[in-house]
Amino acid sequence: MGKTVEINPTTRHEGHTKLVLKVDDDGIVEKGNYLSVTPVRGFEKFLVGKPAEFAPIAVSRFCGICPIAHATSAVEAIEDACGIIPPKDGLLLRELTGLGNKMHSHPLHEFLVAPDFVPENDRVEYIKRIQQMRKTGQYIVDTIGGEAIHAPNIKVGGMAKNITPSAASKIFYKCKEFEKLAKEQVEYLVPIFENRMLVDGTEIPEKLGYHDFGYLATDATYGNRENIDQSKVIEYTPYDVYEKDVAVQACTTIPRYNGRLMEVGPRARFARFHDFKEKGAMAIHIARAYENVVHVKRAMEIIEELNVDGITRAKDPILGDGEKLGLGVHEAARGHNTHQASIDEKGRIKYYNAIVATTWNIPLIGKAVEGTHYKFAEHVVRAYDPCVSCATHMISLDYDNNVVDEKYFK
Amino acid sequence: MPGYLNKEILVLGCGNILFGDDGFGYHVINRLNELREEYPILNSEKIQLIDAGTGASHFILSLIDNETPLKKIVIADIIEYGLKPGELKRLTVKDLPNLSKYRVDAHDMPLAIMLREINDDFGIEIVVVGCQQKNVTAPDILLELSDDVSNSIEDAVKMIIEELN
Numbered sequence: 001m002g003k004t005v006e007i008n009p010t011t012r013h014e015g016h017t018k019l020v021l022k023v024d025d026d027g028i029v030e031k032g033n034y035l036s037v038t039p040v041r042g043f044e045k046f047l048v049g050k051p052a053e054f055a056p057i058a059v060s061r062f063c064g065i066c067p068i069a070h071a072t073s074a075v076e077a078i079e080d081a082c083g084i085i086p087p088k089d090g091l092l093l094r095e096l097t098g099l100g101n102k103m104h105s106h107p108l109h110e111f112l113v114a115p116d117f118v119p120e121n122d123r124v125e126y127i128k129r130i131q132q133m134r135k136t137g138q139y140i141v142d143t144i145g146g147e148a149i150h151a152p153n154i155k156v157g158g159m160a161k162n163i164t165p166s167a168a169s170k171i172f173y174k175c176k177e178f179e180k181l182a183k184e185q186v187e188y189l190v191p192i193f194e195n196r197m198l199v200d201g202t203e204i205p206e207k208l209g210y211h212d213f214g215y216l217a218t219d220a221t222y223g224n225r226e227n228i229d230q231s232k233v234i235e236y237t238p239y240d241v242y243e244k245d246v247a248v249q250a251c252t253t254i255p256r257y258n259g260r261l262m263e264v265g266p267r268a269r270f271a272r273f274h275d276f277k278e279k280g281a282m283a284i285h286i287a288r289a290y291e292n293v294v295h296v297k298r299a300m301e302i303i304e305e306l307n308v309d310g311i312t313r314a315k316d317p318i319l320g321d322g323e324k325l326g327l328g329v330h331e332a333a334r335g336h337n338t339h340q341a342s343i344d345e346k347g348r349i350k351y352y353n354a355i356v357a358t359t360w361n362i363p364l365i366g367k368a369v370e371g372t373h374y375k376f377a378e379h380v381v382r383a384y385d386p387c388v389s390c391a392t393h394m395i396s397l398d399y400d401n402n403v404v405d406e407k408y409f410k
Numbered sequence: 411m412p413g414y415l416n417k418e419i420l421v422l423g424c425g426n427i428l429f430g431d432d433g434f435g436y437h438v439i440n441r442l443n444e445l446r447e448e449y450p451i452l453n454s455e456k457i458q459l460i461d462a463g464t465g466a467s468h469f470i471l472s473l474i475d476n477e478t479p480l481k482k483i484v485i486a487d488i489i490e491y492g493l494k495p496g497e498l499k500r501l502t503v504k505d506l507p508n509l510s511k512y513r514v515d516a517h518d519m520p521l522a523i524m525l526r527e528i529n530d531d532f533g534i535e536i537v538v539v540g541c542q543q544k545n546v547t548a549p550d551i552l553l554e555l556s557d558d559v560s561n562s563i564e565d566a567v568k569m570i571i572e573e574l575n
Binding site: 042043046058060061063064065067104108131134135138139141142143147148149150 | 411412413414415426427428460461462463464465466467468469470473475549550551
């Protein structure tokens with residue numbers, strides 16, 4: 001007979017989501033749907049007509065977690081639309097700010113999964129390590145970005161200012177400390193994920209989260225629009241993909257690359273740039289743990305490469321032709337994050353679109369829970385570290401083109 | 411630690427500028443920044459003003475620990491106390507709602523619990539300069555404050571400066 005199991009809300013990630021699962025008599029998921037139920041905000045519409053410089057300020061408020069990732073994607077999109085090329089030192093500092101954001105975000109996720117995987121006896125030391133890593137990530141964002149949360153130094157054309165030699169050496173020193181902690185974290189966490197053992201002694205099925213979809217990543221640490229053919233990205237509506245009763249509840253689009261669902265995030269970056277072949281939910285955790293080390297190594301490279309006397313911002317006017325669709329790609333903590341913008345001759349936004357990392361992962365998470373017992377589904381969700389507020393950007397219409405009743409979003 | 415945690419007093423403007431009166435905290439921080447010449451205390455090395463938006467719990471409060479030298483946190487935010495729109499209320503930790511521990515969604519943690527814990531665990535004084543909201547539009551976007559809330563910003567700023575002295 002089978003039945004439908006709804007897990008609502010899913011927990012210990014960012015944003016409001018639920019799982020709607022069709023399971024067989026043994027509880028095995030036959031059809032998995034993972035849905036954002038976060039209210040729609042309509043950023044892409046209200047940005048139209050606003051000055052281009054307002055976009056990074058506004059999209060920093062998509063949600064409270066990834067302000068740097070969104071501001072970076074926004075300025076990159078506007079620069080592409082306006083033909084502005086930021087100076088090298090500006091780009092290095094911008095990348096370093098983004099690394100700071102990821103160096104905070106990945107350990108935060110490792111904190112959120114601690115109740116699943118970290119025995120009580122180890123937890124104090126584990127969390128101390130995480131807190132120290134998060135502080136360093138935030139130190140970098142605060143120092144280079146100019147403010148702790150909504151970094152005002154991220155500007156169209158580059159970065160508002162360079163850093164002092166003293167700040168550069170402090171960041172380097174803190175990165176050395178972070179590197180040591182990140183390696184300790186790898187040594188601690190990877191065996192736990194390889195053993196697939198929950199803290200209560202439950203063994204996670206070996207193939208939990210396996211899928212045969214693709215991986216999308218444009219750069220190991222920053223983002224590179226040259227590494228993606230955006231014309232192959234098509235966003236489908238929930239009605240194109242889900243059954244009607246599920247589609248009316250969904251408020252994200254379903255993007256595909258070359259017709260295929262794609263995973264984004266740490267494992268996708270590792271598959272693309274580090275020849276990482278592991279599959280399943282635990283492999284995402286493993287890639288994320290290793291990525292902390294990759295991030296800090298790149299941060300130290302940047303400090304060594306940076307000219308603290310260099311120019312950080314191009315002075316070109318922020319004007320477009322109203323036609324060219326600029327593309328900003330940033331490899332955020334949760335993965336490939338794209339913003340697109342066209343800017344008119346007066347410097348105002350004519351069109352704006354964001355396909356954020358979790359938008360890519362949401363439909364794939366639903367598929368990745370299929371084939372195993374539904375009691376493990378939450379562990380697949382959490383492995384992807386979904387951050388949903390920014391992914392939510394469409395309202396479902398019914399067949400008469402009316403907005404579906406608000407109750408479906410709750 | 412991040413520079414902002416190495417201070418004695420933090421002033422956090424909380425809320426989202428995109429949702430009408432929820433932008434109160436942001437506008438208060440902006441106004442404080444404009445008044446730096448008039449009130450030299452705002453330039454003190456011991457004080458930091460932060461537009462915390464909706465990220466205070468992640469990026470600030472959850473990073474506070476025994477090593478943090480903070481003595482006081484002043485928060486500017488809207489409140490829903492059934493008062494006249496724009497009315498200001500000074501709240502301390504004993505006035506905050508005693509909610510049960512929240513573990514569901516890392517994105518939406520109520521600040522009250524964290525503030526209470528910070529006070530209990532580290533002895534940091536908590537003061538909220540709350541402004542009775544009139545119009546919070548989430549999820550709809552509105553970049554302007556209501557007149558009632560907007561008219562309270564100057565008084566809120568004065569209350570905060572008193573807290574710093």
